[in-house]
Every structure is written in C-alpha cells, then in structure tokens.
Amino acid sequence: MERLSKVLPIFKMLSLRSLAVSLACVATAFASPTNFTLNGPIKIGKRCTGTIQSLADVAAAELCTTINIGGFTVPAGQTFALAPPDGAVVSLTGQITFGVANWAGPLMTISGNSITFNGNNHNLVGNGDQYWDGLGINGGVVKPDPMLRINMGGTFENLQLVNSPGRAVAIGGSSLTVSAVTVNNAAGAAANSRSAGKPAGANTDGFDVSANNVVIQNSVVTNQDDCLAINRGTNIKFTGNSCTGGHGISVGSISSGVVVSGVTISNNVVTNNVNGLRIKTDATATGSTVSNVVYSGNKLTGITGFGVLIDQSYPSTLGTPGTGVVINGVTFSGTNTISVTSTAHRVEVNCGSTSSCTGTWNWSGLTATGGSGSTVKNAPVTGGSF
Numbered sequence: 397m398e399r400l401s402k403v404l405p406i407f408k409m410l411s412l413r414s415l416a417v418s419l420a421c422v423a424t425a426f427a428s429p430t431n432f433t434l435n436g437p438i439k440i441g442k443r444c445t446g447t448i449q450s451l452a453d454v455a456a457a458e459l460c461t462t463i464n465i466g467g468f469t470v471p472a473g474q475t476f477a478l479a480p481p482d483g484a485v486v487s488l489t490g491q492i493t494f495g496v497a498n499w500a501g502p503l504m505t506i507s508g509n510s511i512t513f514n515g516n517n518h519n520l521v522g523n524g525d526q527y528w529d530g531l532g533i534n535g536g537v538v539k540p541d542p543m544l545r546i547n548m549g550g551t552f553e554n555l556q557l558v559n560s561p562g563r564a565v566a567i568g569g570s571s572l573t574v575s576a577v578t579v580n581n582a583a584g585a586a587a588n589s590r591s592a593g594k595p596a597g598a599n600t601d602g603f604d605v606s607a608n609n610v611v612i613q614n615s616v617v618t619n620q621d622d623c624l625a626i627n628r629g630t631n632i633k634f635t636g637n638s639c640t641g642g643h644g645i646s647v648g649s650i651s652s653g654v655v656v657s658g659v660t661i662s663n664n665v666v667t668n669n670v671n672g673l674r675i676k677t678d679a680t681a682t683g684s685t686v687s688n689v690v691y692s693g694n695k696l697t698g699i700t701g702f703g704v705l706i707d708q709s710y711p712s713t714l715g716t717p718g719t720g721v722v723i724n725g726v727t728f729s730g731t732n733t734i735s736v737t738s739t740a741h742r743v744e745v746n747c748g749s750t751s752s753c754t755g756t757w758n759w760s761g762l763t764a765t766g767g768s769g770s771t772v773k774n775a776p777v778t779g780g781s782f
C-alpha cells in the first residue's frame with residue numbers, strides 16, 4: 397500500500413506532463429500556416445511503444461505514440477483497423493498476410509492525424525490471386541475492397557501491396573504524403589481457371605483519391621485498372637510514379653455534386669496502359685466541377701486505346717456527352733510525350749458544350765505520336781502536336 401501511494405503521484409505527474417506536451421503539439425499544428433485537418437477526433441497518446449503481433453494486440457498498442465507491427469496473418473473476414481494517436485510513429489517490422497474469405501472488406505484501415513507510417517519495404521499480401529475471376533468487384537465472387545484504406549494525415553511510405561483482391565489503396569484522409577508505395581498486381585494480367593481467358597485481375601485500381609492536400613510520389617503500380625483515379629478533392633499531386641499494364645491516370649469518374657480542383661500530374665512514366673491521361677465525367681452528372689488540371693513532364697509509351705481521353709459521356713466512351721460537369725482549365729506544360737500503338741487514338745476530347753469545357757486549355761506541352769488522328773469537340777484547346 398505504502399509503495400503504491402508513493403508511486404502513484406509520479407504516474408500522475410508523468411501523465412499530466414505528457415498530456416501537456418501533446419496538447420502543445422496539437423496547438424502548434426493548429427497554428428501552423430498549412431491547415432491542420434482532422435482525420436477523426438483528436439487523440440492524445442501515451443509515450444510508450446506498442447507491439448502488434450495479432451489483432452488482439454491492437455487496442456492496447458494504439459494507445460501508444462510508437463507502434464511496431466510485426467509479421468502476422470490477419471484472420472479471414474476481419475479488418476486490421478488501426479487508429480494510432482495523433483503524431484504517432486508506426487513501423488512495420490514484418491509481412492502482413494490477409495486470410496481469404498468472400499466478404500466486403502476492407503482488409504486494412506489506418507486513420508489519425510499527423511501519423512508517420514513506415515512500412516520498411518515489407519509486404520501486405522492480399523491473396524487476390526485466390527479471388528480473381530476476371531469480373532472485378534462488380535461481379536463474380538465477393539472480394540474484399542479496398543485492400544488498404546488510408547484515412548490519415550501525415551506521411552505513409554515504403555510499403556508493397558501484393559495481389560489486392562479488388563482496388564488496392566483508397567485515400568480518404570487529408571494532408572497526406574504517400575511515397576514509395578508499390579502496388580504489385582502483376583500476377584492479375586494472366587488468365588486463370590476462373591477468368592474464361594480474360595486477365596484474372598480486374599478493378600485492381602492502384603490509388604483512388606477522395607481527399608484534399610494529397611501527394612502521391614515515387615510509387616509503382618502494376619495492375620489492371622486505373623493507376624490513379626481522383627474522384628474528388630482539392631490540391632492533389634501525383635508525381636514521379638510509374639504505371640504499368642493498367643488503364644492510365646484518371647480524374648474521375650466524376651459523379652454529381654463533386655469538386656475536383658488543383659490537380660498536378662507530373663514526371664510520371666506510364667507503360668503499356670489502355671489509356672494514358674484521362675478525365676472522365678458521368679454523362680448524367682450535375683453540379684460538379686473539375687478545375688485546374690496540369691500535366692507536365694509525363695512520358696507515356698505503348699498506349700493501346702487513347703493517349704489523352706477527356707470524355708463527358710462516361711461510362712460510354714465517345715458517346716453522347718453530358719454538360720453537368722464543368723471542366724475548367726486543362727494545361728499541358730513542359731514536355732509530355734505520348735506514344736500510342738497502331739490501333740490507338742492519340743487524343744480524343746468529347747465535351748457536351750463549349751460551356752462545359754471552359755477556361756484555358758493550353759496544350760503547348762503535349763506531343764502525341766502513333767496510331768490514328770485526334771478529334772477535339774467543344775473544348776478551347778490551343779497548341780500542342782497530336
């Protein structure tokens with residue numbers, strides 16, 4: 397008893413002190429010139445190290461500001477959901493493998509503010525090859541989707557996702573920088589016994605973004621759908637990435653009541669994709685805007701469908717376009733080179749009216765070669781060689 401009463405005040409002092417330090421950190425973040433956006437409630441951690449070797453360890457570990465995640469298998473049908481305290485440092489120290497079951501997922505989520513996540517180049521193994529049937533997430537067996545949902549702010553780096561059942565990474569957090577993340581769905585390009593001769597992987601998007609203030613850089617995607625799809629958000633940069641085998645870099649598809657503003661797609665290498673650079677807006681969508689999209693320094697080769705496709709008739713391709721989504725300002729600056737295959741189109745722009753594609757469309761930084769000719773309908777494109 398005596399011991400305990402002597403020890404207790406020290407504990408109280410310690411926790412009060414760490415509370416004060418954490419509160420000071422939060423206050424600093426709010427006062428910083430870049431906006432501190434909450435990805436969930438403010439959550440103040442303890443100065444301890446939590447270790448996760450199974451889902452049973454998560455609740456205790458996520459009280460700590462340092463979290464180490466060892467290699468283990470997540471049981472089939474369960475989400476590895478991690479909500480570290482604000483400012484936490486999270487490290488992967490081994491491979492995470494996800495058990496196989498036909499359920500909706502997601503397989504893993506991470507949320508929180510100002511988190512530093514380092515995967516240390518370990519793998520998340522989604523076992524998508526055991527689900528793939530060529531039908532993606534809208535058909536066939538139920539597939540957990542997405543594989544990883546990042547709803548955090550901070551930095552997230554050095555991780556490889558292998559064989560996502562459906563979409564790989566969905567980003568919903570804001571104020572996030574993702575670096576050196578590999579989405580390796582290369583195995584999905586081949587047919588399997590369930591895919592009737594088609595590529596087994598489908599809807600295996602690399603990154604889906606519905607978030608503000610996001611940078612995705614120096615990352616590598618090999619897949620069978622969009623490398624990047626931006627569904628909504630402001631201030632989004634996709635730079636220095638590599639995309640192989642998929643459907644290209646997309647803004648959209650854009651549905652009703654959505655704002656996309658301030659998108660920079662720069663210095664990416666796109667190889668053997670169906671499309672190169674795309675903006676796709678739903679034909680029936682209303683009340684949405686896509687503004688200030690800038691492409692620079694991108695190099696695309698082996699494009700088999702469309703080098704550039706800006707189409708307001710989605711999900712049709714070059715169908716009857718709608719006018720309910722305004723695309724305002726699309727720029728190709730610097731040098732963007734696109735080489736398409738013999739049966740592909742270099743550039744197609746299909747706008748519903750001159751009032752749904754407005755602003756400056758200076759394409760002086762675009763050179764597209766190969767394939768067949770280009771059509772620009774209802775858009776004020778100037779410059780470029782395509």
Ligand SMILES: *[C@@H]1O[C@H](CO)[C@@H](O)[C@H](O)[C@H]1NC(C)=O
Pocket residue numbers: 429430431
């Ligand atoms: C921060 O967000 C507020 C509210 O949205 C906005 O008024 C302000 O301009 C933002 N500040 C910065 C620096 O972005």
Ligand SMILES: *[C@@H]1O[C@H](CO)[C@@H](O)[C@H](O)[C@H]1NC(C)=O
Pocket residue numbers: 758759760778779
């Ligand atoms: C387009 O951009 C280029 C490069 O910045 C510039 O030289 C050119 O004048 C611009 N063209 C128009 C029509 O604004």
